[in-house]
Amino acid sequence: MNIIQSIFQYILDMGAPVFVPIIMIIVGLIVKMKFRDAFSSGITLGVAFVGMSLIIGFMMGSIGPAAQQFVKNTGIELNAIDGGWTALAALAWAWPLAFLMFPLQIGINIVMLATKQTNTLNVDLWNVWGKILTAVIVSAISGSVVLAFVVAALQMVLELKISDVNQKQIQKLTQIPGVTTTHSMNLFGVLLYPLNKLLDFIPGMNKQIDANWLKQRLGIFAENHIMGFIIAVLIGVFAQMGVAKSLTLGVQGAAALTLFPMVSKLFMQALSPISDATSEFMQKRFKDREFYIGLDWPIMAGCNEIWVTTILLIPVMLGLAVLLPGNNVLPFAGIINLSVAVPAMIVTGGNLLRMVILGAVTTPVFLYLSTSFAPIVTNLAKTTKSVDVPSGQLITWSTIEYPDFRYLFAHAANGEIIGIAGAIVWLGLFVWYYKGMKVRNKKIDQENEKLGNIA
Template structure:
């Protein structure tokens, strides 16, 4: 057991830019790619991950200090530190039973493929820490380890089902066939879907307004670099920066929005040969199914709507943090809310205006759930001695992924203490998931005809 644990930690220490490409080389060789082609595609994928991490880090290093200055100028005292996702993953891996989540995810995926309950092979094993984090939060609420693994297993199943039903929409957005997103953040789609359906009945919001639509109507002001500059200047102004720093932040914003689609092209370059090889291999083996490769979100980073929405949400998030009664977290490490942007992109089909509206309406969910879990996360940090936290302060994550799922199912685990409200909420959430799944199935069927005429499918 100790040997297995050490082996897993060795692989994890490689990081996603090395770990995921290694898996892709193995998959490529299984489907009879030439080693040189599999290696080249995998190395390009690793470069894409590194590049995306660099650009995201650059943007966060630019915007986060401005966001903190904005809150400081407001005079509000918020004593929960927003560490972002990095310390959360560190705390997750500090759990002594963390390594057992690997076989849980892999076995569930293989069984669902064998019994035709999914068409998605999730190779994003790096983000197994998300299931571990869910389990840790459940234990923090109820103290029940078996229920923690059960709820994490439910998350694994739902991520695969999300990968299936979202694939056509994701393919339309990215133009990359045979690939889907199996990151847990997509479960927030369940919460966003009913709101998005309500927006269908608002005349102005039932139009599809994306980055291309804006470019046709406002010209240069909708170009990535110009939008990035304008948004950066506005954020610097809100932070009460001096003129020089405002202009610098504007140029940094312009650079970030210009670089994102450039880096995203590397994902297309890396994944296209593998997609084609898997498609040909599966056509020779089967004729009645489709197989999708489940990946982390960065291959979707070429969608400009993603970045425009997230940067616009920065001042909105800060405003909510200041005015929400009961909020205790100062947005910092999680100020760039990918946990909201990726689900909103999928649910709206890339409708930028709707994405912004959804962000305005649902950002409080993230802040309140982050505030709720702050004592649990802080106690975990103190118990494991992984992160030092001063007395009187708390640690949390302002853009905590799948906040509704984690909060509701953690509450459901309190059934061991005779509390049933959480279980009722969990059943209701699963009902909404079923509604979402059926709705996206219908959308996928409509998109299939369009996509069949423009790209290859990965068929089994």
């Protein structure tokens, strides 16, 4: 058992920038790509992951301290430290049964492909840590390891189903064919979907207000570098950083929003050849099926709406962290709320105004549930000794991914009526989301047919 655990740990310790390209090279060779082409695509994908990671790290390193300074200026003391996703990933992998989640995910994907329950081949195996974290939370609340794995397995099934139905929308947004995002953060779209439907009844909300719409009306002020500069400077001003530091923060914000689309093009460059080869290979063997390659969310990172949304939500999150009674989390490492921006991007079809509204409305969900999870995460940290937590403080993640799913199903596993009822309602909303996205997919197909006829 220890040998198997060591093998899986060694592979996963490589990280996504190494692990995923290796998987993609293997996939490329299986679908009959030339070695030089598969190798080139794989390495380019690794470069894209590294580049995106560097920019995100740079952005968080720039804006994070300004956000923390804003909270300090309020004089409010919050004792739950926001360790972000990296701290919780380290804790998840330290769980003694973590290595079992890896073969479970592969097995479920293979069975679902074989039984035609999904068309997505999930190669984003590194993010299995998200399922491990779910299992840790369920196990801590319910006291049952078996139910922890049951809920994690359910999450794997649902993420494959939602990846299938999201694929056409993702392709429309990214212009990358044959791929989808299998990251479980998209499960939060189940909560966002009905809220987005409500916005249909509000006048003015049915306009497609995205980055291109802004450019047409605001001119140079809607350019990436200008938007990044203005928003970052305002954050510096609110944090009382002074003129020089605020201007420096502005240039850093401008740099981040300028570089994101540049790096995102590398994903298209890497994935398009593999996608084309995979599609051709599968069509020869399975003429009645369409297959997708499931990858991490950064394939969508070139969509400017994601980054504008996350930056605009920073003052909202900080303000609510201070004002909401019962919140115990100081937003810091997780201040860039991708956990809502990415699924909101898919749900709204890239409507920037709706993305910001949905993010603002659901921010309390993240703060309250991350507060709820803090004792569990802190206990795991102390038990495994993988993260050092100062005495008298807690550790959590202010923008923990799909907190609604984790909270409801953990309490359902514990036999609580509210948890069971909430989980049933959540599954009902999932079905509504799934059916609604299938209707949207038909419209996308019709649009593509019209464009094809015109061409």
